Amino acid sequence: MRAAALGLGLVVAGGQAQAAEPVLGYAAGFLTDPFQAVLVQQALATARAEGFHTLPATNANGDAGKQISDIHNLIATGAKVLIINPTDSEAIIPALAFAAKKKVPVVAIDTAPAGGSLAMVVRADNAAMGAQACQQIGKALGGQGIVLSLMGDQATTNGRDRTTGFNTCLKASYRNIKLIQEPTNWKADQATAIAQTIVTSTPKLSAIYMQSDSVMLAGVVNVLKTAHKLKPVGQPGHIVLVSIDGTPLALQDIRKDLLDSVVSQPLNLYIKYGVYYAKAALAGKTFAPGPTDHDSTIIAKGKIEMDLLTAPIVTKANVDDPSLWGNQTKS
Template sequence: MTGRTVRNRTRAARAGALAVCASLALAACGSTKDRVAGGSGGVEGSGKVGVILPLLTSPFWQSYNDYVPKMATSQEVDALKTVNSNSDPAQQITDINNQLNQGVKGLVVAPLDSAAISAGLDQAERKGVPVVAVDVAPEKGKAAMIVRANNIAYGEKACQFLGEAVKSGKVVQIMGDLVSVNGRERSEAFRTCVKKNHPKVRVLEIPAKWESDTAASKLDTLLNANPDIKGIYLQAGGVYLAPTLQTLKSKNLLKKAGQPGHIAIVSNDGIPQEFDAIRKGEIDATVSQSADTYAKYGMYYIKAAMEGKTFKPGPTDHDSVIVEHPNGMLEDQLPAPLVTKENVDDPELWGNTVK
């Protein structure tokens, strides 16, 4: 996930989410058997759809937000105006409940906390409202589909690129929030890949919780102690790119690719700002997670769920693959290409379509 900050600590966020859940209804928070989502007097497959965002302080989520109404129209989905949970997992559960009370027949949610979101999923299931999760996979509960890319592959692609560029020495990964499966998968995949394939590379880690200020402060401190850093992996370019470049510049360490002392940098998001930085030689690559297809297939799958359609694991007709999680939820893993100076101007990349 990308984002500015998840201010709540894991325990507080989950406690808040559970408290909200407990106050919602007389029923317990356990899930029940799903009902037809088009009920309550409506036509099956029709009805309003609520769309809940995690935050709007990242260029990635700003772009996703812009794509939502366009993709809703193209998929013939009647989507309400998006709701911003403002980086607060407990608020996100409240937002889900508010949307359910408005009578929505479907929900598209980008979870902030992989565990805490289950309270909202359970409440939706009790009301017979299908949910599609975008970007982050829930740990528990029920989702008709999870729409995201393979986050393990994100970490592995960054590892492979930096391993080849650095060969030996210290590299840093600025991690996301570990309450999110995205932060956990990217972090573990990166360190595991480096250990296995690039034994001469040493990984230093900055837990930054998707917070730009935290990333800048901790990177500054780390560079003071380790001025010989050779590479950096940014797990979220939307929040980490600007503070990282500013910190390097303040220490006279921002050297362009090809110059002596250049620190190889791989980012993650595929936002226009990263593409510009690649063109300038300030960073070397980014993994592009597609804001447009996240919005498109979020709408596609919620419409399908409202119509009672189901899916099975396997290849899709849009260059992705549906996989099944151990908890039984299905995930459509959308393509997320590595972008370098060789393909940064590809007009098919979503970051090149943003006006």
Template sequence: MHYRKPRATVAGAAAGAVLVAGTLTGCSGHSSGAGARDAGAAIGVDLPRDDSDFWKSYAQYLKAGVAEQGLDSVQITESHNDDAQLKSNLQKFEKDHVKAVAIAPQSTQNTEALFFDLFSHRINAVSVDTEPEHGEVYMVVRADNVAYGTKACEFLGKQLGGKGKVAELQGALSSINGYERSRGFATCMKKQFPGIQVIELATDWKGDVASAKLQSTLAANPDLKGVYMQAGGVFLQPTLTLLQQKGLLKPAGQSGHIAIVSNDGIPQELDAIRRGDIDATVSQPADLYAKYALYYAQAAAENKSFHTGPTDHDSTIISLPNGMEDRLPAPLVTKDNVDDKTLWGNHIVK
């Protein structure tokens, strides 16, 4: 399968939007712009979906951050994974004259019109978790999704000793996250573990689709040795339920155990690692996504600027063709570090 990333175009530059290049004072000590924070700066935040435990956790952290910081000017909407609803929510922000928005476009190839419209209203945009492929963006807040796939591949490949069959529950390949995770996984498998056969199952981030396709795969491949779930928030429960029904849910270390690696780092995944139901997950930092979504949205409202390089919060800001991206850390979690108190999944309310 070919995974492509179209080159982003730079739309809306004439609107006078500020492109970022680094880190804020208080974050890494390098910034320029409006100086003191404008307490009246209005910020719009859209919550992208509520069908995933990961995004429910993100919403919890974000709302808590708004309350803790007393950000009375923050408006919050929900788009429920609906592009039309997202567009409508952004139009509301425009009418309310917000100065910046923090959003998470799910269809990353269809963002040029959205971002051009925002910039035509002189609104800077922060994109959380997803990297818009078209249209200027003030800052992207996310982790390295290619690395997600690579980490999953390396762990799973070693667990299987470089041999056997693995089912890959892919996200939506129209989403940058879906095809970057898939590309990282495929590239690593081809290079490091050529003896492993990868069975790619596109799911569009839907748990019921993943379960149905995995069931068919198990019927055709009773010797399946591993599963890579690109989103534990939607795939974990359907996968474990199916394996239990088939009598295939055996704890790690026991004969017949199917090795499972996931992405997200939700509390349910950490509990599954403790039980031995799954072997590992890559912890996507929901807490840091929320923290820095608000952080950069406030900076965007003040037209502050940034430069590339390391930050003081364990990340690196890189340059994109259409803006910049703060790449946050996303550690691999196994039985060896599952109880680490720094993991967000160990301290959020379930």
């Protein structure tokens, strides 16, 4: 059985040679919010259902150096293919070079590395998600007001893209909206502290854009409640709230008329196609840029190919859609 654990081609059981399950490793950048926890748990479950032997997921806890060590260790333990979610898009590149040297294909999901050798990146178009959030806020405010943008970690492609998409949209379509933007590094405590400061010091604050409701929503709602500024959608004094992720909490807050809308990341599709491309990489399959058979587009960014999945906008009208990942999990 040790041969199977090490990802070798054959094991002997009952005197007969049998094909071993391919070994898959998962290197998480951090697991401090529900989105990432669900992503890891369900990705490993899906991989097992697709015939992989899975190693225990590693957690870099936001430490780029540790994630590099985690990838080395997963390969040393026998991983023949990796799924990763980088904690730092630039810092992960040497680990990808190591995996390529060891002939271990890598699929990145959710967050794209800035370079390196990859079989595929599976993510949403994060700049488009930022622009979608901007449109929701701009329309709700009638093009006038003050908006706080709680940015994610700008060392990640997701944080940068969600910021760029939002800001570009504001400049192009809503020039009369004043922007206050603060980095949170995907940290709930930082997001809450910043929201507390801005809500207290900005009496005419009109809206808050949260780049991750998984990290930021609970704290922001609590800040508004404590400041007696948590008014239902549509009532006078309501501060427009728009977020990205689509967690069960976010969907529940839409139902309660606390959250105006959310751009729902296709977490379930990250998992489905992350595992799909991992299997394809082991089989030596490659893919060309262009439309896919699952309503997305593969683009080439330098030498990196990305399957950019669509991300729906969720409002009160479609919050109960069973296809939303937030309606498919209790986590």
